[in-house]
Each structure stands twice: as structure tokens, then as C-alpha cells.
Amino acid sequence: MSNFPKYGTAAWTVMQPEDPRRLAAVLDAAEKWRLYGDEEELFRWFREATAPHPPLWIGHSRAELDALAEPKPPHQLQATAGWPPIAVPGQPGRYLSCETWKEAA
Incomplete structure (x- = not known):
């Protein structure tokens, strides 16, 4: 003090x-x-x-919660200029950069 x-x-x-x-x-x-x-x-x-907060499931129906729990479909990786390269999942050592994205397109 x-x-x-x-x-x-x-x-x-x-x-x-x-x-x-x-x-x-x-x-x-x-x-x-x-x-x-x-x-x-x-x-x-x-x-x-x-402050105490209500649980996240309050205010949602069971159907809404089930829909939120569903696996999401895979999305297409897209590199952004100025950001570091993205490691390609399932392909060790392969990276996607903005330059290689432009070449592949």
C-alpha cells in the first residue's frame, strides 16, 4: 500500500x-x-x-445446437498478399503462397 x-x-x-x-x-x-x-x-x-454469463446453449433450440455441431465442409485455401505461406493440410512440406496461388489460377 x-x-x-x-x-x-x-x-x-x-x-x-x-x-x-x-x-x-x-x-x-x-x-x-x-x-x-x-x-x-x-x-x-x-x-x-x-460477471457470470449464462451458458452458451441458453436461448437455442436442440435443432439449432445440433446444426451448429455438424461438421463443416472443407473450404478452398486461399493465400493473401502480405501474409506468410499456408501449410497445405495432408501434404507435408507443401505451402501455398500468394505467388503460387496466382500461378495456379
């Missing part, structure tokens, strides 16, 4: 400007801002992230 009041509180505002605890509170607040951003926004996010 710190031995200085939190920056911006009533206790901090009544401190004399030359009090080193006043500077310590400012530096502490600046470091927290650098690390975490807005403290109140951080606390809001943390409360929302740790």
Missing part, C-alpha cells in the same frame, strides 16, 4: 505543491495510465469480464 493519497482526491488537492507525496501520486497515476489506460474503463471491463 502506498503512503500517499490517490491522485486527484480531496486529500491530494490539499497537499502542498512541494510535498514529495504529491509528486509520487502523480507519477503513480501516470504509470498506471501507461500500463492500463483509463482506470475506470479498466474496472468496467474487468467487472463485465468476470
Whole structure:
């Protein structure tokens, strides 16, 4: 625990400007801002992230859940310019890059 009041509180505002605890509170607040951003926004996010959430299946019918559980058909790999090559599944050592995609097309 710190031995200085939190920056911006009533206790901090009544401190004399030359009090080193006043500077310590400012530096502490600046470091927290650098690390975490807005403290109140951080606390809001943390409360929302740790709040109990209903299970994912609530609000879905059995048919919807069964449809979501069905295996999806395979899709065609497509390389994108600026991204690293894609390893081709089932073909060790073969990679698909944007340049080879253009050649194959």
C-alpha cells in the first residue's frame, strides 16, 4: 500500500505543491495510465469480464445446437498478399503462397 493519497482526491488537492507525496501520486497515476489506460474503463471491463454469463446453449433450440455441431465442409485455401505461406493440410512440406496461388489460377 502506498503512503500517499490517490491522485486527484480531496486529500491530494490539499497537499502542498512541494510535498514529495504529491509528486509520487502523480507519477503513480501516470504509470498506471501507461500500463492500463483509463482506470475506470479498466474496472468496467474487468467487472463485465468476470460477471457470470449464462451458458452458451441458453436461448437455442436442440435443432439449432445440433446444426451448429455438424461438421463443416472443407473450404478452398486461399493465400493473401502480405501474409506468410499456408501449410497445405495432408501434404507435408507443401505451402501455398500468394505467388503460387496466382500461378495456379
